[in-house]
Amino acid sequence: MAKGLWVYVEQSNMKIRKASLEIMSKAREIADQAGDEVVAVLLGQGVEALANEVIPYGANKVIVVDDAQLEKYTTGTYTSVISKLIREYEPQAFLLGHSALGRDLAPRLAQRLRVCMADDCIAMEYDPTTYLTFKRPIYTGRAFAQVKLTSRPIIATIRPNTFNVSEPDNNCQAEIIKRNAQIEAADLRAIVKDIVLATSKRPDLVEANVIVSGGRGVKSAQGFGVLEELADAVGGAVGASRAAVDAGWIDIKYQIGQTGNAVSPTLYIACGISGAIQHVAGMNSSKIIVAINKDPEANIFKYADYGIVGDLFEVVPLLTEEFKKL
Numbered sequence: 400m401a402k403g404l405w406v407y408v409e410q411s412n413m414k415i416r417k418a419s420l421e422i423m424s425k426a427r428e429i430a431d432q433a434g435d436e437v438v439a440v441l442l443g444q445g446v447e448a449l450a451n452e453v454i455p456y457g458a459n460k461v462i463v464v465d466d467a468q469l470e471k472y473t474t475g476t477y478t479s480v481i482s483k484l485i486r487e488y489e490p491q492a493f494l495l496g497h498s499a500l501g502r503d504l505a506p507r508l509a510q511r512l513r514v515c516m517a518d519d520c521i522a523m524e525y526d527p528t529t530y531l532t533f534k535r536p537i538y539t540g541r542a543f544a545q546v547k548l549t550s551r552p553i554i555a556t557i558r559p560n561t562f563n564v565s566e567p568d569n570n571c572q573a574e575i576i577k578r579n580a581q582i583e584a585a586d587l588r589a590i591v592k593d594i595v596l597a598t599s600k601r602p603d604l605v606e607a608n609v610i611v612s613g614g615r616g617v618k619s620a621q622g623f624g625v626l627e628e629l630a631d632a633v634g635g636a637v638g639a640s641r642a643a644v645d646a647g648w649i650d651i652k653y654q655i656g657q658t659g660n661a662v663s664p665t666l667y668i669a670c671g672i673s674g675a676i677q678h679v680a681g682m683n684s685s686k687i688i689v690a691i692n693k694d695p696e697a698n699i700f701k702y703a704d705y706g707i708v709g710d711l712f713e714v715v716p717l718l719t720e721e722f723k724k725l
């Protein structure tokens with residue numbers, strides 16, 4: 400019988416991503432309800448040292464596959480290693496963050512294992528009949544579906560910032576299982592030679608607690624400077640609508656929406672964004688939405704908890720000044 404709630408622990412430069420700890424924390428809660436165990440899965444080179452960092456978040460076991468060939472993520476190698484582990488151990492579920500890696504790996508695994516999956520989930524609860532139920536946006540965020548998967552393992556990606564990270568408990572004990580990668584030539588279809596990381600002092604967009612986002616109303620690349628100052632004052636990230644990206648004012652990696660990133664920060668400040676459904680799809684699970692727009696009829700106000708009707712070039716610097724005083 401299938402057993403275990405597996406969580407893929409994503410790391411970047413030997414730093415575990417917050418989204419993985421969020422899922423670990425929630426998985427612990429569910430495993431306690433189900434009388435099951437949480438298993439953290441770590442892949443990479445030199446990642447064995449990270450096993451002890453995830454145990455305080457509630458893992459009963461940590462499976463570590465530490466291999467030079469796993470140093471850089473490739474779909475082929477990671478799918479091969481994880482699908483073999485899943486076939487061997489038969490877990491109930493395999494959960495990943497809805498990050499660039501999770502969005503790539505989860506469907507490949509589901510295809511390889513011939514199982515169903517749910518992606519971009521914004522809620523997950525224990526269900527005594529199907530083990531887990533998920534809530535995920537459909538029709539570009541116009542509606543939400545409750546999803547129950549009957550195939551095993553359940554594969555799902557969870558939007559970052561969906562759950563809180565639990566307080567680490569340093570008394571937790573776990574078994575560490577070390578496995579070999581056993582990568583075959585057929586898995587090496589692509590070889591990643593180098594990864595060039597963009598350096599930014601701001602937090603990662605999808606994991607940020609605060610996002611200051613700009614749209615066509617920002618008017619130019621220089622206009623984003625005003626938003627960057629506010630983001631820095633609150634320790635947040637900068638995001639953008641597609642209109643701003645298409646205009647060439649900001650890189651596409653900052654785009655939020657249906658064809659961009661899905662984000663769920665505690666505070667989302669939309670500046671000069673009209674609130675088209677394709678944009679809203681990527682940010683409407685934010686806990687608090689503030690909209691700044693000079694058009695009182697702008698659609699974004701329908702989604703906003705707080706709305707400011709005004710020129711962003713006047714309002715945003717005033718907010719920055721106030722936040723700097725805190």
Ligand code: FAD
Binds near residue numbers: 614642670671691
């Ligand atoms: P606009 O709709 O032009 O709105 C600009 C707003 O700024 C207006 O409300 C205006 O009142 C306000 N404004 C102007 N000047 C000021 C000022 N000085 N101060 C305050 N307010 C001001 N869009 C996305 O964002 N993300 C996506 O992922 C995405 N995917 C798409 C996928 C498809 C298949 C399609 C068809 C569209 C997609 N779009 C996406 C585009 C989307 O439909 C909208 O065109 C886009 O979101 C509009 O961006 P905007 O709100 O910045 O611009």
